[in-house]
Amino acid sequence: MSVQDHRKEKLLLFLSNNQDYxxxxxxxxxxxxxxxxxxxLIKKINEESTEHSMIVSEKGRGYTLDYEKFMNYQKNIRNxxxxxxxxxxxxxxxxxxxxxxxxxxxxxHQLFSDYYVGxxxxxxxxxxxxxxxxxxxLTLERKxxxxxxxxxxxxxxxxxxxxxxxxxxxxxxxLKTNPELNFNKYDVLFILDQLRNIEKNLNITIPYPxxxxxxxxxxxxxxxxRKSPDFPFAGQIDQEKTxxxxxxxxxxxVAEVTVCHMERYLHQTLPDxxxxxxxxxxxxSRMQGTFDVPSNFSTGVIQVTDVYMKEMSARLxxxxxxxxIFNDLANHIKPMLNRLEHKIRIKNRLLGEIKVTxxxxxxxxxxxxxxxxxxxHLPAINDDENGFITLYFAKMMETSQHQPPIQTLIMCTTGIxxxxxxxxxxxxxxxxxxxxDVVATRDTKSLKKTYSDVELIISTIHLxxxxxxxxxxxxxxxxxxxxxxxxxKIEEIYHER
Amino acid sequence: xxxxxxFQIYFDCGLDTKEQMYAFLSEAGCxxxxxxxxxxxxxxxxxxxxxxIPLIAEHVLLPHVESEHVEESRIVFLRPAKPVLWGxxxxxxxxxxxxxxxxxxxxxVKQKIARFTRSLADHTFVEELVTTANEADFHQKxxxxxxxx
Numbered sequence: 077m078s079v080q081d082h083r084k085e086k087l088l089l090f091l092s093n094n095q096d097y098x099x100x101x102x103x104x105x106x107x108x109x110x111x112x113x114x115x116x117l118i119k120k121i122n123e124e125s126t127e128h129s130m131i132v133s134e135k136g137r138g139y140t141l142d143y144e145k146f147m148n149y150q151k152n153i154r155n156x157x158x159x160x161x162x163x164x165x166x167x168x169x170x171x172x173x174x175x176x177x178x179x180x181x182x183x184x185h186q187l188f189s190d191y192y193v194g195x196x197x198x199x200x201x202x203x204x205x206x207x208x209x210x211x212x213x214l215t216l217e218r219k220x221x222x223x224x225x226x227x228x229x230x231x232x233x234x235x236x237x238x239x240x241x242x243x244x245x246x247x248x249x250x251l252k253t254n255p256e257l258n259f260n261k262y263d264v265l266f267i268l269d270q271l272r273n274i275e276k277n278l279n280i281t282i283p284y285p286x287x288x289x290x291x292x293x294x295x296x297x298x299x300x301x302r303k304s305p306d307f308p309f310a311g312q313i314d315q316e317k318t319x320x321x322x323x324x325x326x327x328x329x330v331a332e333v334t335v336c337h338m339e340r341y342l343h344q345t346l347p348d349x350x351x352x353x354x355x356x357x358x359x360x361s362r363m364q365g366t367f368d369v370p371s372n373f374s375t376g377v378i379q380v381t382d383v384y385m386k387e388m389s390a391r392l393x394x395x396x397x398x399x400x401i402f403n404d405l406a407n408h409i410k411p412m413l414n415r416l417e418h419k420i421r422i423k424n425r426l427l428g429e430i431k432v433t434x435x436x437x438x439x440x441x442x443x444x445x446x447x448x449x450x451x452x453h454l455p456a457i458n459d460d461e462n463g464f465i466t467l468y469f470a471k472m473m474e475t476s477q478h479q480p481p482i483q484t485l486i487m488c489t490t491g492i493x494x495x496x497x498x499x500x501x502x503x504x505x506x507x508x509x510x511x512x513d514v515v516a517t518r519d520t521k522s523l524k525k526t527y528s529d530v531e532l533i534i535s536t537i538h539l540x541x542x543x544x545x546x547x548x549x550x551x552x553x554x555x556x557x558x559x560x561x562x563x564x565k566i567e568e569i570y571h572e573r
Numbered sequence: 574x575x576x577x578x579x580f581q582i583y584f585d586c587g588l589d590t591k592e593q594m595y596a597f598l599s600e601a602g603c604x605x606x607x608x609x610x611x612x613x614x615x616x617x618x619x620x621x622x623x624x625x626i627p628l629i630a631e632h633v634l635l636p637h638v639e640s641e642h643v644e645e646s647r648i649v650f651l652r653p654a655k656p657v658l659w660g661x662x663x664x665x666x667x668x669x670x671x672x673x674x675x676x677x678x679x680x681x682v683k684q685k686i687a688r689f690t691r692s693l694a695d696h697t698f699v700e701e702l703v704t705t706a707n708e709a710d711f712h713q714k715x716x717x718x719x720x721x722x
Binding site: 490537 | 621624627630636638639672674683686691693694
């Protein structure tokens with residue numbers, strides 16, 4: 077992606093996250109460029125989009141996104157992509173074919189026949205693919221007029237998962253109904269059924285993206301077995317692997333049952349090592365349900381989670397002292413450590429967005445991850461993982477879970493009119509408030525005595541007497557504007573604490 | 574429902590101005606009182622409005638007063654036959670839900686009223702009250718609320 081494309085993406089993402097107008101100055105700051113570049117960029121985006129003026133400007137206020145046009149624009153981009161293949165997509169598709177058939181060799185012309193390209197293009201593609209495959213310790217071998225991918229089975233599967241883009245963008249609920257995905261429908265239904273069985277047998281649910289991860293693994297296994305039934309295997313289950321699987325007998329049993337179902341479905345025997353492969357995916361997945369109980373965490377998980385909590389609270393300047401946050405994060409760390417050990421990488425499709433929206437948190441998580449890897453002698457924690465961890469802290473910041481609730485009083489003339497209504501509305505929208513009481517204005521004078529801990533008073537009428545705490549006048553309608561001002565007030569209080 | 578009930582409904586009433594509405598409400602709250610007591614309630618309603626207009630949704634006002642002149646605590650619904658222009662700044666009003674609270678009212682009644690006010694946080698409920706064209710339907714909606722709460 078060029079610098080300009082990157083800026084463009086960042087700009088659109090930033091605008092799409094902001095309801096208000098944003099000035100060119102602010103945008104320049106965010107993109108770390110000059111105002112002039114911002115003007116040029118916006119002009120270009122508006123010219124390029126079929127929908128004119130996707131970014132709307134208003135004098136004195138700045139820029140904002142016409143959301144509807146933006147959505148259309150995004151849809152169009154996606155459609156465009158489906159029709160023509162860029163060189164990169166062409167190579168991906170060819171690689172996919174080669175990986176699925178590995179170690180079988182395929183005739184070059186047959187391989188490229190769909191793309192109408194000449195010999196020189198094919199030659200360059202071969203070189204680029206060969207480079208790409210090196211990352212997975214795989215080689216591209218050319219013999220006569222054929223090519224083949226050679227290497228260890230685990231590496232081939234890993235490469236497939238990363239290269240076959242569709243696995244990174246699918247949504248499990250979308251699988252059954254979305255015809256554009258081009259999956260074999262029977263296979264999809266069969267695998268979804270296996271996922272359900274796994275969940276049922278373990279009495280858990282497997283959340284996104286782990287469900288997709290297991291889905292991809294099983295789908296690849298089916299496709300591989302059909303394309304080259306006699307593919308050679310990297311190894312058998314040795315003593316060490318058998319020992320490891322003893323750690324979690326339930327998961328091992330489920331893995332065995334699932335592989336057995338796969339064999340029946342394929343009418344073909346699968347090597348024992350497939351049980352071990354699936355077992356690895358299962359231990360590396362986050363599961364919700366019975367496995368959530370804190371006592372299940374090993375010392376390693378607790379230690380790593382502790383480091384994240386402590387370091388992040390120091391770096392963000394907040395106090396995180398909440399068991400549920402700890403459990404949440406530990407539930408993520410547990411499978412993450414397994415993933416690191418087994419070199420399973422889950423793609424984080426929100427990574428770009430996370431980096432822009434929570435830039436600061438992300439960069440701090442990254443630093444802490446480096447320190448974690450070093451302290452616990454773990455492989456480097458990649459950005460996909462850092463992105464996931466960032467979300468835990470972002471969620472905590474956004475919902476202000478690290479702050480004790482603000483003791484709030486709500487007031488109107490009678491104490492049962494607009495204030496009761498306001499209480500219902502405010503407590504629904506602002507979980508950070510703890511509404512201690514609803515009172516009538518005549519009680520203003522005795523407030524300090526009765527409610528010494530109150531930090532905020534929300535009132536639907538002008539308070540004539542001076543009140544000793546922060547107060548906010550809102551309309552009984554509790555409009556968007558009121559909500560915004562309340563949000564500001566809450567931030568003010570947090571800041572002063 | 575308009576006898577001893579906490580809820581009083583006046584559908585399609587021929588009130589055209591704010592003044593008329595407030596006068597009507599003070600009459601509803603203290604029908605046996607002196608004219609001075611009634612004026613006092615009207616004054617309180619005006620004062621409340623000056624402190625902040627109790628608009629709770631488009632076209633809906635929720636004025637509320639607490640007074641020793643109120644004989645019995647009430648929630649009064651006024652559905653004017655025609656929308657009433659409410660001063661310069663606010664929009665035409667199609668529904669008034671007035672809470673007239675007797676001073677030192679017992680807790681049980683206060684709770685009942687509070688429960689009703691909270692139900693107004695539900696947009697759909699309020700909108701239905703504003704748009705219901707038929708008086709019987711309006712009564713039914715309030716009755717349903719009473720039964721459910």
